[in-house]
Amino acid sequence: MTAPRKRSNSLKLSSMLAGAASLTLAGCDDPSPQASWDPNRGEQVQAFSYKSLAECQVANEVSDEQCATSWAAAQKDDAEKGPRYDARATCEEVYGAGNCVPRSENGQSFFGPLLAGFVIGQMLDGGGGYYRGTGMYRRDDRYGGGYYSTWGGQLGRDYGTGKTVISKTSIDPPDVIRNAPPKVQTRTSVVSRGGFGGGRSYASSSGGFKGGFGG
Numbered sequence: 001m002t003a004p005r006k007r008s009n010s011l012k013l014s015s016m017l018a019g020a021a022s023l024t025l026a027g028c029d030d031p032s033p034q035a036s037w038d039p040n041r042g043e044q045v046q047a048f049s050y051k052s053l054a055e056c057q058v059a060n061e062v063s064d065e066q067c068a069t070s071w072a073a074a075q076k077d078d079a080e081k082g083p084r085y086d087a088r089a090t091c092e093e094v095y096g097a098g099n100c101v102p103r104s105e106n107g108q109s110f111f112g113p114l115l116a117g118f119v120i121g122q123m124l125d126g127g128g129g130y131y132r133g134t135g136m137y138r139r140d141d142r143y144g145g146g147y148y149s150t151w152g153g154q155l156g157r158d159y160g161t162g163k164t165v166i167s168k169t170s171i172d173p174p175d176v177i178r179n180a181p182p183k184v185q186t187r188t189s190v191v192s193r194g195g196f197g198g199g200r201s202y203a204s205s206s207g208g209f210k211g212g213f214g215g
Contacts, residue, residue, distance in 0.1 A: 037177055039153035039170035045124065047166040049136060049147060049155055051117040062120060062131055070133020074118035077150040078135040081182055084110040090187040096140040110184045113137045119149055121171035132171050151177065 050056040056067035084103075085091035088111045091100035095113040103112050116138040120131050135150035147155045153170020157163070 039151050043168045044165040045168045046122040047119050047164045049119045066131050070120045071118055073133040074135040078115050082112045084182050084184045086184050086186050094143055
């Protein structure tokens with residue numbers, strides 16, 4: 001039986017996102033092909049965002065089980081695919097002072113932003129539906145502020161319905177993005193991609209694929 005809906009403690013966000021899905025190939029100085037993927041374009045789905053697992057459970061917008069599953073997915077995505085920077089100062093320039101911590105993987109050290117919470121997207125499929133969760137980070141006001149998923153998509157507001165929305169692919173990205181290893185960013189790449197985009201690049205093991213978000 002569905003629990004009565006309570007007033008949500010979800011984060012209050014703004015800005016409407018729209019567009020069509022985009023996965024384009026382009027050549028730069030690097031002779032190998034590059035793929036630039038914009039997670040803010042594509043189908044928009046209703047989203048629920050929370051600062052903590054407890055906040056999700058109190059809101060009663062999705063089941064407690066879905067809250068727990070989505071929170072676990074957010075932690076997993078953060079550990080495996082979260083934004084990575086070569087220096088604390090570079091990470092904090094994008095996410096704010098005190099919001100970045102040292103991490104390491106396979107002998108490589110880097111800095112990553114702290115989770116600001118997690119986001120759950122209501123994914124529609126053939127008239128039915130399911131939910132998928134991932135991590136959420138807050139960008140510093142110097143880079144426009146706002147909340148972004150682990151995969152680089154910004155949460156927005158559909159002013160027609162008043163609901164929080166996010167692109168479907170920034171909750172559930174294509175395999176070419178999901179399976180590519182994250183790349184540690186430098187300040188140069190951050191500036192060239194306009195901040196957050198510099199933190200979401202991927203490179204294939206062969207060096208032939210690089211995907212940047214929002215840049």
